[in-house]
Amino acid sequence: MLNTTKVRDEDLIVRILTQNEVLTLYRFYGARHSYINVGFYIDFVVEETYKATIKRLRNVVQIPFSFMFDRQKMLDFKIFTTLMNKHLIDVSKIDSFYYDLMFEISQKMENRDSKRLLVESYVKLLEKEGRLHKEHKCFLCEREIKDKVALARAFLPAHERCVMSEGFEKEKLNLLFSEKKSLLLDDNEIQKLWSIVNLGF
Numbered sequence: 001m002l003n004t005t006k007v008r009d010e011d012l013i014v015r016i017l018t019q020n021e022v023l024t025l026y027r028f029y030g031a032r033h034s035y036i037n038v039g040f041y042i043d044f045v046v047e048e049t050y051k052a053t054i055k056r057l058r059n060v061v062q063i064p065f066s067f068m069f070d071r072q073k074m075l076d077f078k079i080f081t082t083l084m085n086k087h088l089i090d091v092s093k094i095d096s097f098y099y100d101l102m103f104e105i106s107q108k109m110e111n112r113d114s115k116r117l118l119v120e121s122y123v124k125l126l127e128k129e130g131r132l133h134k135e136h137k138c139f140l141c142e143r144e145i146k147d148k149v150a151l152a153r154a155f156l157p158a159h160e161r162c163v164m165s166e167g168f169e170k171e172k173l174n175l176l177f178s179e180k181k182s183l184l185l186d187d188n189e190i191q192k193l194w195s196i197v198n199l200g201f
């Protein structure tokens with residue numbers, strides 16, 4: 001469940017990520033309907049309607065995650081899902097990469113630190129979209145970065161002085177960018193990377 005928007009009292013317009021489509025569906029309010037929220041993993045039925053331009057969401061069954069009762073993990077997953085929704089805002093047909101990535105995250109979340117997992121997953125997304133810059137060249141001044149590499153939004157590499165922010169050691173970023181492994185980075189660095197992810201995909 002990528003997004004829910006309340007319309008007319010308690011009805012909802014929802015956006016759902018599936019393997020090959022981002023669906024926009026209408027859900028009529030019903031007292032016996034189960035509660036749904038962003039980040040939920042659901043089974044459902046799409047009801048075709050003749051008159052309405054928007055199809056209906058029916059028979060929603062939530063499939064619980066193993067980490068559902070871990071508030072911090074659920075919150076981080078929700079933030080990541082909301083960023084994903086914004087990223088896919090104009091999308092309807094979609095590569096299965098995105099669904100598979102979200103599913104993989106949901107399966108690994110229980111046994112991983114949530115922010116590490118999400119930072120690594122974000123690097124996978126950047127690579128898939130051809131936006132992962134592994135070279136040490138500053139995106140602002142276009143000169144080589146010799147010392148630490150600072151990162152801007154979308155993990156664009158820059159000189160520390162060009163973006164006025166503290167950089168990361170090259171070996172640490174190299175391992176993250178090539179192997180998608182965050183193990184050389186300490187918790188403070190992961191927090192900094194997570195803050196950059198939060199600027200938007």
Ligand SMILES: [Zn+2]
Binds near residue numbers: 158
């Ligand atoms: Zn520079």
